[in-house]
Amino acid sequence: MQPKPRVVVDPHFWSMDRLFSPADRERLEQTVDVVWGRDEPMPVEEAIPELETAEAIVCTSWRYGEVGENFPDLRAIIDVSGGFPTALDYEACFTRGIHVLSAAPGFARQVAEMSLGLALACSRGIVSADRAMRAGTEQWLGAGNRDSFLLYGKPVGFLGFGSIAQALQPLLAPFGCRISAHDPWLGDGYLRRCGVEPVDLETLVSGSRVLFVLAAPSVENRALLSREVLERIQPGAVLVLISRAHVVDFDALTDLVSDGRFRAAIDVFPAEPPPLDHPIRRAEGAVLSPHRAGSVPEGFWELGELVVDDLEMLARGLPPRRLQPAAREVVRRLVHP
Amino acid sequence: MQPKPRVVVDPHFWSMDRLFSPADRERLEQTVDVVWGRDEPMPVEEAIPELETAEAIVCTSWRYGEVGENFPDLRAIIDVSGGFPTALDYEACFTRGIHVLSAAPGFARQVAEMSLGLALACSRGIVSADRAMRAGTEQWLGAGNRDSFLLYGKPVGFLGFGSIAQALQPLLAPFGCRISAHDPWLGDGYLRRCGVEPVDLETLVSGSRVLFVLAAPSVENRALLSREVLERIQPGAVLVLISRAHVVDFDALTDLVSDGRFRAAIDVFPAEPPPLDHPIRRAEGAVLSPHRAGSVPEGFWELGELVVDDLEMLARGLPPRRLQPAAREVVRRLVHP
């Protein structure tokens, strides 16, 4: 029986309870020797001895000093903020074989659920019909369904095929939709094996009845959905903007939705909150969501579950399996929020 | 090659185009010899000769005279109104082996899709958050999610396990919910084999985080969800009222939702429209839908598809397979809407 690895857990700006369910908290403590494990930020200077002997550090940013040749036992840095650390010397980590891991996939299921909910709220007119009922202007039965369509069998597009898209795909499966995807960070063969059809951006945009924007922001995709591209969306289609506003020309989106060219459900905005007089707040064809797809309380526990599952691997001398590893090839191309 | 059977198609108050997709219209005409097939109501007196030799009659109600010993070639009466004919001598049909069939299951998929959409609109606060965005009172991120919950893994209840429930079950499958059902018209063994747990009404109501009311109205289930029963719903749960208001004490439902005891998505009302000053129109915890779950234009074509599929069986001298047969045991216990 090897000794339990020492693992720094420094969850601030979350907290231990927010991150770990009671059951996972118990698993955590059975699996590793938890260092710190408190809600306040770990005072780095005083903690240096513990840091120096840690085999893993669970944190929301990197603020523990130069990796260099320090931290001789360190095997994994686990970021639970939702992204990857910015102020980290990745090259040093890669050379030394320190895994740099993100718990971001822990958000995928709840965001995918919200994406489906927003899509149906648009395609079936759920939000606008409720608004009409409250105003006493509703139309009943078929008269109220003139702009509705069924998701069953419709062509669906994914802009980005990362963890959210991969969690959304099974939720769409029973609807029998044909799914196309555009993701310049993935090969066509890989996408086909995942059951989606790789397409170029124009085909994606013009061919989808429901278009899910799920791409992580990168140095390459700012305003990728330009006005010109957005104008190719089918009349009556539904765009679901989840991740991130960075990817869209938001003024163009506002104009086109306000003009009734297509409908959109929007969870992210270039500035949050948008000004009270921003026209998107009055657009009939919009479903507006104040960045709520990924912050349901119980959902945070999925991050903790991923962390404990991979600390179990670490404790057995094995490579991680559930957290997302930083890849040398792409980590520098990500834009940190 | 046997001759094509003569089939009266009298779709009023729908129309031929509403009921049959172009492809199914073509299949229909290849499969049977269509009699009438126009949008206006068939004038019954003049039509008697054609009626007398019909092997099937597709209609929205029975207004063609006594079955008795008439209609010597008749093998099927197919109701496309969404229910079963009222003014029909079922006993005569059963004795003579005339199938009485309803296309109601053709509505199941679109109603199931709406049921899921309404459930997510409630559980994820999609409608209320959009309302707040428009009023400029929204709360962002976790602050806006205090009452939200994830559908994944939650206990779900079905009141009624007919065609809608059976179409909703696969849509819920990827969420990994445990599903309980209460349906006094189905045996426990049958329900278990369908993958749902049979429970009594009280267990269903108190044990479900999301409760779908999907029961067809019957002489036995008026206000089955009485005030006393509704009070047993879990705080914070979601009730989705789809079929039918008949089953619920609507005043009690209005009170409890207005008081914030639980949330509800409501597609059917005791009177439609409800009065403009009905308090349900102002209840924060309600998602209101003006009877729109089952009337999406493209959805009607599923009724036509069922009809043509079973006319194909009839044309081959075979029993129907897709339409719902009237069963001697239950048809008289249904309440006609």
Add this chain to the structure above:
Amino acid sequence: MQPKPRVVVDPHFWSMDRLFSPADRERLEQTVDVVWGRDEPMPVEEAIPELETAEAIVCTSWRYGEVGENFPDLRAIIDVSGGFPTALDYEACFTRGIHVLSAAPGFARQVAEMSLGLALACSRGIVSADRAMRAGTEQWLGAGNRDSFLLYGKPVGFLGFGSIAQALQPLLAPFGCRISAHDPWLGDGYLRRCGVEPVDLETLVSGSRVLFVLAAPSVENRALLSREVLERIQPGAVLVLISRAHVVDFDALTDLVSDGRFRAAIDVFPAEPPPLDHPIRRAEGAVLSPHRAGSVPEGFWELGELVVDDLEMLARGLPPRRLQPAAREVVRRLVHP
């Protein structure tokens, strides 16, 4: 609480224990008032009073006298032999609304499992390789796989799309096979809705890499797979003969398999056992199975489960749901084994 219905259970030539698992036996007794319920054949003359008041009769053949106006309370005749009763006045039953039901679908899962096992035994050469190992003539690795093929993605054909085929379909689903079906007793629309492609016999036979013969014997399908039809099977294909030898020209099958034109797994024979010198017993390309697909001991309990599930429906005054109903249109076209 209505009284429990009186139900005659006369399981001979099976037995109570063979038909009902302990759990289902208990459910049976809780659900209905069991009359007879012994392993010996019920002595009909003495039993008349009980028969006369039975609401259902569970039996392996009909030997209880004329239905006519007798059995005034009778609502269901349930045959557990694997087929439908022969000596029964169906017309009287249909007129009086007595359900005539068969537990045959209870065999479907075990037969489907065996069908898949036999197909893989052929396609992967499992039986012939074992034979070679025992003779010391085996070939290793790729050298032994020259005639093997993978089931993944291959075109599969079903001759007959009844309960066995419908139980086999989910077992094939993870292999991603495209399935075609030929079943003259089912409409094309129905087949498409079930996820199989309706095709004519010739297309089925020539287009399938694995052809499952699953058709119940009827007055119409004797030797439907004639020599001429069998000759159209692809070289190297696999035929799985499950139900029934009636459907095949067995001499032609023997010749073609003996000649190595294709391979076959055979569970049913025109005479059972076939003569010891029948050439099929020596055919290298055959996998031979002495009618064992449907008689695994634990499998019989599925028949009992269907029976109790539908007696529960009966006890609640509801129509049966799980047993197979005799349909006026087809029952007379079945050939009784």
Add this chain to the structure above:
Amino acid sequence: MQPKPRVVVDPHFWSMDRLFSPADRERLEQTVDVVWGRDEPMPVEEAIPELETAEAIVCTSWRYGEVGENFPDLRAIIDVSGGFPTALDYEACFTRGIHVLSAAPGFARQVAEMSLGLALACSRGIVSADRAMRAGTEQWLGAGNRDSFLLYGKPVGFLGFGSIAQALQPLLAPFGCRISAHDPWLGDGYLRRCGVEPVDLETLVSGSRVLFVLAAPSVENRALLSREVLERIQPGAVLVLISRAHVVDFDALTDLVSDGRFRAAIDVFPAEPPPLDHPIRRAEGAVLSPHRAGSVPEGFWELGELVVDDLEMLARGLPPRRLQPAAREVVRRLVHP
């Protein structure tokens, strides 16, 4: 448009046609600049210039010299032999960020299919019944099924939960088996998330009706299934030995199967072929397969598909996704066959 990466493809002891389907061969050539690409082994000395500028090397072993600081552009070594290279300086590769990848998962589907086929051949007595038919000693119907059992709903065990197990899991899904797994190289949390129950070796062995031995040989698992462990297998259970004989005390296995304690399907042997007088060749309860699970001709193309899919990623400057990466933590613990 970046230039195509130069990729050495040196497939000997396979060949280009064995490894790549025509479609993948075409994709390969469109995606990368193929160096060598012939069936004979690449003559290493003469090829040095091409090797020196390669971005990836596809090979069946490492015989291209010291990695050290050589091969300045090298980003991936792809082994298509079915394992990982032995004579390779992994540390140098890891430090320099050279991916070392194995196409072994390309074998998984065909091996999983064979595993299921072998399991059914045992559990349903397919091989022994065919043997009896040929000897004229067969028993018919239920008499021949006394030792048969259905796979449906049975407890299944996986020893090892790598790529084969993960390909077998979906094939078992429609049978509704509860699956337990023992894999000391995987954490319990990870296994649970994959839908299998992590258990210790004894629980696995004693609790499974069908036990699949799927573990890759390691320095830790030689004869892990010792005589003592094998004796805990349930009477009448089925053991399927796929990967590898290394894991089993083969003498004990032979004794126990010969004694009829349980049945076994065996695809791998300590020496291949086993001596002609080896008693396993005469064991009634064995299904013997001369190492044929992973060498079906068309199956090799799955290796090529994985290779081309990941070369596409490489060509786009992205990390591989489909091939199996060598992990620092485990590669040295593997035993090379």
